[in-house]
Amino acid sequence: MEVYLGVDVGSVSTDLALIDDDGNAVESLYLRTNGQPIRAVQEGIRVLARRIGPGVAVRGAGTTGSARRLAGVMIGADVVKNEITAHAVAALKVVPEVQTVLEIGGQDSKLILIRDGVVVDFAMNTVCAAGTGSFLDHQASRLGIPIERFGEIALRSKHPVRIAGRCGVFAESDMVHKQQMGYAVEDIIAGLCEALVRNYLNNVARGKQILGPVVFQGGVAANEGIRAAFEKNLGQPVIVPPFHGVMGAIGVALLAKEEVERTGRTGFRGFALSEFDFRTSSFECQGCANRCEVVEVRLGSEVQARWGDRCGRWSDLERPVQRPDESECLSCAG
Amino acid sequence: MGTSPEVFREVLAALGNEVVIPPRPNRRTLSLGTKYSPEFACLPYKILMGSYLEAIEMGADTIVASGGVGPCRAGQYAPLHELILRDLGHEVDVIVFEPPRLDLRDFLGKISALNAKGLSAWQIIKLIQAGLKKLGALDSLERLSHRVRARELVRGSTTPVYRKALQLVYAAQGAREIDEAYSRAEGLLREVPQKSGYEPLKVGIVGEIYVLLEPSANLEIEEALGEMGVETERSIYLTGWTRESKLLGKPGRYNRTRVKEVAGPYLGEMIGGHGQDSVGHAVMYAKRGFDGVIQLAPFTCIPEIVAKSVLERVSREFALPVLSITLDEQTGKAGLLTRLEAFVDLMKRRRR
Numbered sequence: 001m002e003v004y005l006g007v008d009v010g011s012v013s014t015d016l017a018l019i020d021d022d023g024n025a026v027e028s029l030y031l032r033t034n035g036q037p038i039r040a041v042q043e044g045i046r047v048l049a050r051r052i053g054p055g056v057a058v059r060g061a062g063t064t065g066s067a068r069r070l071a072g073v074m075i076g077a078d079v080v081k082n083e084i085t086a087h088a089v090a091a092l093k094v095v096p097e098v099q100t101v102l103e104i105g106g107q108d109s110k111l112i113l114i115r116d117g118v119v120v121d122f123a124m125n126t127v128c129a130a131g132t133g134s135f136l137d138h139q140a141s142r143l144g145i146p147i148e149r150f151g152e153i154a155l156r157s158k159h160p161v162r163i164a165g166r167c168g169v170f171a172e173s174d175m176v177h178k179q180q181m182g183y184a185v186e187d188i189i190a191g192l193c194e195a196l197v198r199n200y201l202n203n204v205a206r207g208k209q210i211l212g213p214v215v216f217q218g219g220v221a222a223n224e225g226i227r228a229a230f231e232k233n234l235g236q237p238v239i240v241p242p243f244h245g246v247m248g249a250i251g252v253a254l255l256a257k258e259e260v261e262r263t264g265r266t267g268f269r270g271f272a273l274s275e276f277d278f279r280t281s282s283f284e285c286q287g288c289a290n291r292c293e294v295v296e297v298r299l300g301s302e303v304q305a306r307w308g309d310r311c312g313r314w315s316d317l318e319r320p321v322q323r324p325d326e327s328e329c330l331s332c333a334g
Numbered sequence: 335m336g337t338s339p340e341v342f343r344e345v346l347a348a349l350g351n352e353v354v355i356p357p358r359p360n361r362r363t364l365s366l367g368t369k370y371s372p373e374f375a376c377l378p379y380k381i382l383m384g385s386y387l388e389a390i391e392m393g394a395d396t397i398v399a400s401g402g403v404g405p406c407r408a409g410q411y412a413p414l415h416e417l418i419l420r421d422l423g424h425e426v427d428v429i430v431f432e433p434p435r436l437d438l439r440d441f442l443g444k445i446s447a448l449n450a451k452g453l454s455a456w457q458i459i460k461l462i463q464a465g466l467k468k469l470g471a472l473d474s475l476e477r478l479s480h481r482v483r484a485r486e487l488v489r490g491s492t493t494p495v496y497r498k499a500l501q502l503v504y505a506a507q508g509a510r511e512i513d514e515a516y517s518r519a520e521g522l523l524r525e526v527p528q529k530s531g532y533e534p535l536k537v538g539i540v541g542e543i544y545v546l547l548e549p550s551a552n553l554e555i556e557e558a559l560g561e562m563g564v565e566t567e568r569s570i571y572l573t574g575w576t577r578e579s580k581l582l583g584k585p586g587r588y589n590r591t592r593v594k595e596v597a598g599p600y601l602g603e604m605i606g607g608h609g610q611d612s613v614g615h616a617v618m619y620a621k622r623g624f625d626g627v628i629q630l631a632p633f634t635c636i637p638e639i640v641a642k643s644v645l646e647r648v649s650r651e652f653a654l655p656v657l658s659i660t661l662d663e664q665t666g667k668a669g670l671l672t673r674l675e676a677f678v679d680l681m682k683r684r685r686r
Contacts, residue, residue: 082679085680119676119683120680122677124669124673290361290550316490
């Protein structure tokens with residue numbers, strides 16, 4: 001069998017997906033990043049290799065998520081894509097007529113508007129994480145409820161309590177207050193789901209036209225309570241695709257497939273990369289007042305990539321070896 | 335802001351002042367500025383605060399700043415800066431220039447306060463004219479750099495050449511030298527190897543003046559877009575703005591009256607800052623067939639918040655992709671690049 005690999009390395013989770021020649025997901029994997037993207041990617045590749053066994057050839061690979069560059073260097077990606085495009089591509093594959101994609105992940109949430117199969121607008125939350133998975137996680141553990149059961153408990157509620165959802169801090173203190181007043185836990189949880197949905201629609205989706213079909217993806221889509229609150233608020237059905245948690249990885253695998261079909265070759269390093277000795281380090285460039293923090297990725301002793309510099313003197317590996325204290329900057333006037 | 339400090343340095347030095355220019359706003363500037371600013375002040379305020387403190391460290395005893403008109407907090411910034419600087423124990427004078435059309439006598443008074451050498455009125459006019467000429471040359475050079483960068487054959491090859499070209503213009507003295515330096519600088523930029531037959535995406539950039547003009551405040555958005563192969567045009571250039579404020583000379587191509595006219599159906603009121611301009615310019619970019627518009631707004635900037643809501647309607651009516659970016663000291667470049675990449679993908683797919 002021939003497959004394409006997609007890797008989505010986010011702040012909270014690292015997701016991997018394999019798709020077949022028809023673009024259907026055949027295998028997927030979800031891991032915690034735990035602040036160690038290199039280890040998460042290698043662990044993911046190792047588990048994936050074990051699951052699929054021999055006889056499966058990876059024809060192409062792509063990366064997305066906030067660590068997409070690092071992951072791209074590690075696996076030898078054919079495509080390194082932002083997560084908005086990746087999510088849209090995956091949603092279009094599952095529901096070709098989709099017009100709206102709601103995506104809520106660990107630390108960010110997005111809204112993508114699609115018309116006639118083309119992304120026409122998007123929004124991402126910026127400063128506020130009140131409506132995201134991390135916040136739900138935190139509240140679940142505070143209430144002593146496993147996050148997996150959060151949605152099911154919310155659905156049991158007959159009279160959701162109104163929770164202030166504008167800000168995570170206020171939401172939490174309001175929840176504590178409602179608990180102390182003696183409201184039932186399912187009503188509080190259902191109220192929290194509705195507050196988060198209100199927050200999302202007021203902040204991320206402000207002023208945007210949400211038309212169906214609506215697809216809801218990202219880790220939080222597993223939460224039945226949030227999905228129900230979206231349906232209630234939007235007054236229309238909300239589709240949660242089967243691989244909702246790894247749509248970014250699927251999307252970038254689809255893009256890798258497109259790319260490899262065009263170029264006819266792949267840079268994928270093979271499953272052995274899970275045993276490679278990747279290391280990253282960083283230093284502050286002293287070349288000018290910007291004091292760029294440059295990241296260096298090494299495989300063994302060999303530098304594979306650098307980034308973080310504004311002027312490009314470090315990212316360009318063809319340039320002769322330099323020292324961080326060299327007082328020259330390629331882009332500054334000084 | 336941007337390339338202008340060098341020119342102001344020159345004019346003030348010619349008037350007989352010893353001039354220090356704080357470093358290009360960097361991380362230290364921002365942490366200094368943030369530490370000594372009200373939390374909800376906007377990014378331009380905080381950067382300026384940091385820059386003033388850095389200038390004082392370098393020995394400055396007088397700060398020359400620009401004021402502002404209309405209902406935007408920026409008009410109060412200079413007095414607030416001065417108050418905080420004095421609270422910190424810095425005995426500095428702050429001289430704030432307001433547009434001369436509002437109060438000519440005030441304007442002239444401030445000029446003469448800075449006229450340490452006692453230059454004649456005629457000499458001062460000549461000086462200001464040369465300064466404006468140089469600002470104009472720098473602006474033209476910058477516009478050209480955005481066209482060239484979008485088409486560069488080797489990614490990143492334009493910026494170093496542009497820096498070199500700027501130095502040529504900076505060094506020029508007097509009208510004739512400025513002309514000569516400009517044509518040499520232009521030649522340098524045009525020699526950067528470019529892709530032939532490549533039609534880059536065109537993006538108009540609108541928003542609040544400071545974050546538009548100061549690349550370090552907008553995380554070098556125009557450079558980043560250029561290196562993604564996108565040509566950018568800005569709604570505000572300093573020389574355009576000084577002309578509009580009737581500092582000297584006649585209105586340019588995008589005079590305010592025209593901007594107000596096209597913004598009218600969407601936002602009929604002057605709401606302070608550059609809110610109405612952002613809307614008007616977005617409409618003009620749409621009519622000129624641009625692929626998209628990016629709005630840059632400092633976090634908590636009311637005029638731009640209003641403009642953002644209005645831009646949603648402009649975007650719908652003209653089927654024009656609009657991306658609003660809010661900037662504050664927390665804004666990271668990684669998040670910005672993610673949005674820019676997605677926006678560029680979106681525009682590319684629409685074109686197909």
